[in-house]
Amino acid sequence: MRLIEARRDRYRRLAKELGYRSRAAFKLIQADRKYHIFRRGQVVLDLGSAPGGWLQVASKAVGEEGLVVGVDVKKVEGLAKNVIVIQRDIYDEALASDLLKISSSGYDVVLSDLSPNTSGIWELDHNRQIDMTERVLDLSSILLRKNGSLFMKVFDGERFKDIIKKARTYFLSVSTSKPEASRKQSSEVYVYCRSFVASRIASRTSL
Ligand SMILES: C[S@@+](CC[C@H](N)C(=O)[O-])C[C@H]1O[C@@H](n2cnc3c(N)ncnc32)[C@H](O)[C@@H]1O
Numbered sequence: 001m002r003l004i005e006a007r008r009d010r011y012r013r014l015a016k017e018l019g020y021r022s023r024a025a026f027k028l029i030q031a032d033r034k035y036h037i038f039r040r041g042q043v044v045l046d047l048g049s050a051p052g053g054w055l056q057v058a059s060k061a062v063g064e065e066g067l068v069v070g071v072d073v074k075k076v077e078g079l080a081k082n083v084i085v086i087q088r089d090i091y092d093e094a095l096a097s098d099l100l101k102i103s104s105s106g107y108d109v110v111l112s113d114l115s116p117n118t119s120g121i122w123e124l125d126h127n128r129q130i131d132m133t134e135r136v137l138d139l140s141s142i143l144l145r146k147n148g149s150l151f152m153k154v155f156d157g158e159r160f161k162d163i164i165k166k167a168r169t170y171f172l173s174v175s176t177s178k179p180e181a182s183r184k185q186s187s188e189v190y191v192y193c194r195s196f197v198a199s200r201i202a203s204r205t206s207l
Helices: 003-018 025-035 053-062 095-102 122-143 160-170
Strands: 043-047 067-072 083-087 107-112 144-155 171-177 188-196
Touching: 003 025, 025 053, 025 144, 025 171, 025 188, 043 053, 043 122, 053 067, 053 083, 053 107, 067 095, 095 122, 107 122, 122 144, 122 160, 122 188, 144 160, 160 171, 160 188
Parallel strands: 043 067, 043 107, 067 083, 107 144
Antiparallel strands: 144 188, 171 188
């Protein structure tokens, strides 16, 4: 077995053992250890949340006094009491206003592990994923509370720098990393954006 497959297998086995719904859960656990993304009582939004590994990690981290809201085109069921999942496309025009109906004062943390259905054509997949990331930044600019943070997956490539540039207009600090649980040969990079500058917030009244 090649080293990469062995590592993937290790995380898959570990996810099963620990009751996580995806290997991806470990990417968020490792990122939280590095950046201290979560605090108890926070309100968290997870975009692209099926099958629910990140929801489990966030739910545990914010505790019973917190709330985790997931959005995915796929159905996700059977999670903890502090988790709500809505089955929806991130491009749905009513999404931001519906999410504000769930938490009218906004969200402390936005997470995004969104991936398009990959075609194998690298340029096409990169462009689709970057378009999604732009949408994540736009939604975050509407939904985040002052000083909120965003942790998101971005496919590396030609437009990666545009995303970083856009993120820097909304956040005081933007860092990139590749968690150990992310395959080395994959083009995904994780971007952590801290201290949302609320004065640049898009007007919520126009929703
Ligand atoms: C890599 S998976 C997320 C895994 C998740 N973080 C976990 O730990 O279980 C990416 C998700 O993005 C979702 N997705 C892709 N395009 C979407 C869209 N336009 N709107 C909402 N969800 C979307 C997919 O359905 C898929 O479940």
